[in-house]
Amino acid sequence: MDSQLAEKSGDLELLRNFAQHGDRAALGALFSRHAGPAYRFALRLCGRPADAEDVLQTAFLEVFRHAAQFRGESSVKSWILGFVLNASRSRAREESRRRARQERAAAGAEPSFSASPADPEEADRVREALEGLPEHYRSPVWLHYGEGLSPVEVASVLNLPAETVRKQLSRGIDRLREALLPYGAATGVVGILAALGVETVPPAVAAALGSLAPGAVPAATAVIKAGFASKIAATAVAAIAIASTAGFLFWGMRTDNGRPPDFAEIERRVREWQPTPEERRFDEIGWAPNLREALRLSRSNGRPVFLLTQSGRINLGRSDGGSQFLRSRALSDSRTISVLNGCFVPVYLSNADFEDSGTGSIEERKLLNAIRAEAREAKLPTGMDCLFLLDPDNRRVCDTFDLGKATPEALMAWLESHRKSQAGPVLVTPSSQSMPPLAPTGSLILHLTSRYLDAEGRVEEKRPDFHEVPGEDWTWLSPRELKTLVPPAGQMTEVDPDIAGRLLTHFHPSDMSIGVDPNRRNRLEAAVLRATRYSSTYVRIDGRLRMSRSFTQVEKTPELPVIASLKGYLELDPDGLRIRSLRIITEQATYGTHRFGVAVRSVP
Secondary structure (H helix, E strand, O other): HHHHHHHHHHHHHHHHHHHHHHHHHHHHHHHHHHHHHHHHHHHHHHOHHHHHHHHHHHHHHHHHHHHOOOOOOOOOOHHHHHHHHHHHHHHHOOOOHHHHHHHHHHHHOOOOOOOOOOHHHHHHHHHHHHHOOOOHHHHHHHHHHHHOHHHHHHHHEEEEOOOHHHHHHHHHHHHHHHHHHOOOOOOHHHHHHOOOOOOOOHHHHHHHHOOOOOOOHHHHHHHHOHHHHHHHHHHHHHHHHHHHHHHHHHHEEEEEEEEEEEEEHHHHHHHHHOOOOOHHHHHHOOOOOHHHHHHHHHHHOOOOOEEEEOOOOOOEEEEOOHHHHHHHOOOHHHHHHHHHHHOOEEEEEHHHHHHHOOOHHHHHHHHHHHHHHHHOOOOOOOOOOOEEEEEEOOOOEEEEHHHHHHOOHHHHHHHHHHHHOOOOOOOOOOOOOOOOOOOOOOOEEEEEEEEEEOOOOOOOOOOOOOOOOOOOEEEEOHHHHHHOOOOOOOOOEEEEHHHHHHHHHOOOOOOOOOOOHHHHOOEEEEEEEEEEOOOEEEEEEEEEEEEEEEOOOOOOOOOOEEEEEEEEEEOOOOOOOOOOEEEEEEEEEEEEEEEEEEEEEEEO
């Protein structure tokens, strides 16, 4: 235990010496120390030595770039292995697993081993069974049993809750034992796993990493062979040149106005995660602005009021399952939209506005309370989430409908049975129901979109309840707050925690959420944003979030962890003084076991 503590302390000192003083010997020692575990982990994820070498190159370059941002939330080793995981996942997205397996078969490449840790046949079977596990089992099993990381350290590498990792370890080992049971190797699988960690970094790669020692770079790069070793050596030479001459700060300050390397990716994600026209068909309905105006239009035009009451914000996709079901299906049906616009006066109300702390007016509260009382007196189905039809002549409730039963066909039949006239013109011009807030002059208005993602990080194609429409939020940053996001040339600053918390508290998936912190459901544990001046016209934004929150607005549900890392950029005017745009996306984000993504964009 003492040796492990000493090693962790030594790692931190090496990293700090490089980040703060540009000590290239410290960087070389750190890379050499962790090259073996990083290479083996990459090999477990990729399967081929050549792929593992490329992943290692990418991961260590990211370590170099992010060295100044390490704050000690985990061990340096697990932090480095996190970059290996990210690099391997990026590579896997570029080529399918089937193609990778075909290439492995065609090349006949197999890892080379420096020793035979167990019976060769048994070791091969365990290795093959390990490679056959899904990644969400393979990664934690290898890191824990093969590299000796604790479950907490594994959780840090994988950006998952420790309890999730423990479950994955248990289930992963069970799967391995099932696969190995026919061969009689099941009982010794843990011991064999521990003995499998013998693959060594290829000598040329080790030489490239070792060349980071003082004075060794030019000589080493002159003799290192082409391929991965020469690539990483060249990267190291360039990196050390920056570190030794200009003072190391993240990517360093660029003198040109070039865009950050992942600018296009961030822009693409922001576009992909915006609500689609089909998801915004709710906006095609001519909704009255409030209940009072709906009643006035109803009487003057002889059309019943179609009143939708719901918990959450249905216009923002922040509502319960019944409301999302209604919005994504019945209220996106062309027939329903046509009938509502031509024969009724539609209006929707959020229950949150009629709570003690809500913004609903006294008159609106009285009207809604009277409507609910009438429905109960008439023994009509009612509740917090309900559809009401109000007679145009006397404003009385003539019928109600349960949101959960409002399929397109059922709702159409209900509306047709209560229409009072032939279809006429829409009474309220349809408009976007997701609108920016009022903000002080000079503020930057921000629109946030949240989506559930599938296992590959893409927008879900098949969406269960609560996942059917993206969640939206609006916020803004004042001119004073914006100044904290633009550091001087060549510097990195940490954004005021209050500003970071106010923005990041919105980073959660679509659920029934009202306001910044409804019912104090968001318990922020870590909300960090850092701004790095990348060039005269671009500022890099990086951050992380850890937060606990319950799912529903009304009933108390168990809290689940929100864990997210994010990146983005500010684009400045040519003079470098005024912000033109802001874009931020989550790189990885989970809510319990659910994957999700959040995109932030500034709106002119």
